[in-house]
Amino acid sequence: MLFWLKIKTAGLLVQVKLIMASDKGEENKLMLLTCENCKTIFRVDEKAIAPLGQQVRCSVCKHVWRAERKAAGKTSDISLLSEIAARLRYPAAIIVVLMFVSVGLFSFRGPLTAQFPGLISSFDLAGLTIVPDPSVLEVRDLSTQYYYENLLRVRGVVFNKSDFRAHASMLNLRVVAADGAELYQQKIKPDEYFIDTGQSVPFLFN
Structure with a gap:
């Protein structure tokens, strides 16, 4: 909307045109060109393109193709969003895959490093300490025997009941009297560092 203000001064007529902020006037029509x-x-x-189309050159890769006029408007904005979404789909898919791989590596770092021990140092550098999972292990065939009246020998095996190779866990041995008093406590290390699925490794204390 236009407003005119006329002022007569010194025999002259001064006209001032006031353009409201809401009045955008005639806008240039824009169009989107995508290098093939x-x-x-x-x-x-749009006026930069001939009415019947013309050859254009990409300023990035120097490719030449024929462009036709097509006003941008709302349709072009939607096309732009669709174009951007299409171009981001592949990087987004890669990010999602990497996230799943990262979660998988974190969740299964125990079985993974048990199967491939060379990866343990890489996880340590990343601050992910590898510890055995006692929930997949069982103590079996536990037996005790006295020697020379006061020498106790304890033996048994640690069994891997999971579907994957596992890290052998340290064992905590406690000797308790009949009245419940603890007489002795000692940590025992199994004979092997890793236990195959469905297999066991022995341990001995004397």
């Missing part, structure tokens, strides 16, 4: 080779998107004035 490198897929770079350009927003250009």
Whole structure:
């Protein structure tokens, strides 16, 4: 909307045109050009393209193709969003895959490093300490025997009941009297560092 203000001064007529902020006037129609080779998107004035189309050159990869007029408007904005979404789909898919791989490596780092011990140092550098999972292990065939009246020998095996190779866990041996008083406590290390699925490793204390 236009407003005119006329002032007469010194025999002259001064006209001042006031343009309201809401009045945008005539806007140039924009269109989107997408390079057929490198897929770079350009927003250009529609008038820059001949009515019947013309040859254009990509400023990025120098590819030449024929462009036709097509006003941007709302349709072009939607096309731009669709174009951007299409171009981001592949990187987004890679990020999602990497996230799943990272979660998998974190969750299964125990079985993974048991199967491939060389990876333990890499996990240590990443601050992910590898510890055995006692929930997949069982103590079996536990037996005790006295020697020379006061020498106790304890033996048994640690069994891996999981579907994957596992790290052998340290054992905590406690000797308790009949009245419940603890007489002795000692940590025992199994004979092997790793236990195959469905297999066991022995341990001995004397």
